[in-house]
Amino acid sequence: MEIKHFHRATSLEDAHKTLLQDPSNIVLGGGLWVKKTTTNANTLIDLSGLKLDQIKDTHDVLEIGAMVSLRDFETHPAVKSLNGGFLSSATSQIMGVAFRRLATVGGTVAGRFAFSDLLTSLLTLPVTLVFFPKKEMSLEQYLSAKGKTTDILTSIIIKKEPGIGYFKKVSNTVLDFAILNVAVTHFKEKYVIAVGARPAGAVLALKAMEYLNGQKNPTLAEFEKAAELASEAIGFLTTSTASESYRKTLARTYVRRGLEEVAHHEG
Ligand SMILES: Cc1cc2nc3c(=O)[nH]c(=O)nc-3n(C[C@H](O)[C@H](O)[C@H](O)COP(=O)(O)OP(=O)(O)OC[C@H]3O[C@@H](n4cnc5c(N)ncnc54)[C@H](O)[C@@H]3O)c2cc1C
Structure with missing residues (x-):
């Protein structure tokens, strides 16, 4: 990777102004993905002095804050106790501890990675993204938006809802990218289902959710039906690591298991 300049931003205004100066200027989170995928950059913009x-x-x-490391996020007591700690568990499955001390929550969200374990689980919660200059949007809106943004992500806000979450990463080895990710939450008798690494990015299984949330006290058969709807309505593709039909079968299996697991918790 060739970099011409390194700029330690003194304020968000300064970072944003620098970003707009040249299309090959890049904002840095932990820099792990940038290092892996970028060949040339004019200026790397470091946000580490901005108390994010x-x-x-x-x-x-x-x-x-956008510059919170995945490790600090994963081990924070409030994250560990939120909704049964499923966000913490999802994050703990990303590479090793040394890696997670560098990679950031902001870089993960801003990167909109289709394989992301954290994004699949966050998508099942009420999450708002805060950008500079002043802009807010839901995570769902951000993930479905197209094109590169020149805004700087400053923080993500997770609304606390009493309830429970489930996350499953299916991968060939613990250090591999997911072949499929499934997350399920259960709040106030409503279920939210997200499927990621299809290999396309995480999406909500809206048809399955609509069906299930229309049932009063759903039965095991209704969970099975919802899992089938999720696997039928969401698109999957074949890659070198898994076929479309295998991903579909995995989605059906883990959505059903997730629903059964969260069904009896409300706390
Ligand atoms: C080898 C490798 C293996 C990985 N394996 C997994 C895995 O198994 N599961 C998984 O879920 N993830 C995995 N990841 C992704 C990882 O968890 C992080 O999501 C990724 O590295 C991005 O975080 P970062 O802090 O390094 O961001 P960076 O690389 O610094 O930035 C990523 C992108 O976000 C932009 N950006 C960063 N911060 C901001 C901001 N505040 N505002 C606006 N834009 C911003 C950058 O300009 C860049 O485009 C892997 C990454 C690597 C490099």
């Missing part, structure tokens, strides 16, 4: 590495835990929300 804080986690704020209030009564209603968790506010995660």
